[in-house]
Amino acid sequence: MAAAAARVLVDRLGARPDAAVVLGTGLGAAADDLGDVVAEVDLAGLPGFVPHGAPGHRCACRVVAFGPITVLVLLGRVHLYEGRTPAEVAHAVRVAVLAGSQTVVFTNAAGAVDPELAVGDIVLIADHLDLTGGPGALAGLVGSVPPPFVEMTGAWSPRLRRAARTARNATREGVYAQMRGPQFETPAEIRMLRTLGADLVGMSTVVEAVAARHLGAELAGLSVVTNLAAGLAKEPVPVEEITDVAAGTAPDVGKLIQAILASVGAGPGTGHRGPPGGLSQVELA
Numbered sequence: 001m002a003a004a005a006a007r008v009l010v011d012r013l014g015a016r017p018d019a020a021v022v023l024g025t026g027l028g029a030a031a032d033d034l035g036d037v038v039a040e041v042d043l044a045g046l047p048g049f050v051p052h053g054a055p056g057h058r059c060a061c062r063v064v065a066f067g068p069i070t071v072l073v074l075l076g077r078v079h080l081y082e083g084r085t086p087a088e089v090a091h092a093v094r095v096a097v098l099a100g101s102q103t104v105v106f107t108n109a110a111g112a113v114d115p116e117l118a119v120g121d122i123v124l125i126a127d128h129l130d131l132t133g134g135p136g137a138l139a140g141l142v143g144s145v146p147p148p149f150v151e152m153t154g155a156w157s158p159r160l161r162r163a164a165r166t167a168r169n170a171t172r173e174g175v176y177a178q179m180r181g182p183q184f185e186t187p188a189e190i191r192m193l194r195t196l197g198a199d200l201v202g203m204s205t206v207v208e209a210v211a212a213r214h215l216g217a218e219l220a221g222l223s224v225v226t227n228l229a230a231g232l233a234k235e236p237v238p239v240e241e242i243t244d245v246a247a248g249t250a251p252d253v254g255k256l257i258q259a260i261l262a263s264v265g266a267g268p269g270t271g272h273r274g275p276p277g278g279l280s281q282v283e284l285a
Contacts, residue, residue: 001048002091006098008046013039013063016100017072019264020217021257022093024077024108024204025056026246027224030254031073034261035066048091053082056243061096066261072096079203080132081182090137090211097215103160103264104212105257106221109246110176110202111185111229113193117200118225119245122171122252124161125221129177129198130206137211150214160220160260167259168252174199176223178206187231201229220260224249 010016023030043049044059052059057076064071074092078084093104106125117123130136138148165171177193179185181203185193193201200223209219226245227237 002094003098005047005049005091005095009041009095009099012041013099015070017063017096018069018100019103019105019261020072020074020093020096020101021105021261022074022077022107022208024106024224024246025054026109026226026243027107027250027253028056028075029247029250030107030257031062031064031075033251033254034071034073034257035064038063038065038070043092046095048088048095050078050084050088050091052076052078054079066258069261069264071261072099072101077204077208079182080180080207081203086132086135086137086139086207089207093208093212094215097212097217102217103261104209104217104219105260106205106209106219107253107257108176108202108205108221108223109226109242110200110223111227112199112225112232113177113190113201113229114174114199115228115232117172117174119227120249121225122168122249122256123200123223123225124164124171124173125156125176125205125223126161126173127156127175128206128209129175129193129196130210131177131193132180132207137207138214141214146214146216148214150210152210152213155209155213155219156221157218160218160263163263164220164222164256164259168256171256174223176200176202176205176221179203185230190229190231193229200225222253222256224253
């Protein structure tokens with residue numbers, strides 16, 4: 001179904017995107033400075049897309065001309081906590097990659113597990129922990145092309161992280177853990193996450209990243225610290241404030257996305273590559 005949706009999307013655009021950006025909670029304004037808007041497409045009518053239930057997340061994409069490349073900006077995402085399956089969560093990113101995006105930049109709002117992180121920090125994802133439980137995005141794809149046994153070492157491109165650090169020297173790197181949600185973590189769970197090596201925790205991104213990696217995309221990730229995790233904060237942070245904090249960082253997030261996109265095509269990626277030939281070569285169960 002993702003391949004069918006990608007064909008429809010390419011037909012509507014009249015061109016293939018070179019890269020994709022996924023905008024997380026409160027970060028919609030980051031799309032405004034990425035380049036000239038060529039088109040905006042409602043994705044709801046394309047095969048396999050489901051309604052977006054989280055506030056501020058739209059089932060739509062924006063096509064942007066960024067220098068010599070075309071960028072597909074996904075203006076929202078679906079989440080496991082909405083009752084969606086991993087396949088539904090990963091669908092938009094699969095479509096973006098199958099449509100032509102060789103690079104995917106993920107953004108999200110996250111809680112700080114590392115006590116040295118502060119609210120408003122932007123952290124580059126260097127690695128991740130999938131703690132969502134249950135079947136993942138690649139479950140059931142045995143026999144697919146490409147095969148689902150994808151190497152995840154170096155999934156978060158060192159090359160793209162270097163490009164972001166060049167633009168902003170103070171940008172930190174960390175390990176992001178995805179939990180299922182929608183409840184926030186307990187203090188005991190945060191202590192567990194810290195023991196496991198997590199610096200950040202959120203409810204998105206990893207399922208999508210695995211799906212994009214499977215199809216050969218080079219990945220970059222930006223987490224905005226919107227709150228201190230349970231046990232680190234003196235008081236619980238209202239959900240509304242989380243969105244406001246993320247929105248306040250959107251201009252800086254946009255600049256980092258620009259730095260990453262500027263490196264697209266500037267050199268070979270270091271990650272797994274999917275099959276040559278794109279859509280015609282992909283057979284997903």
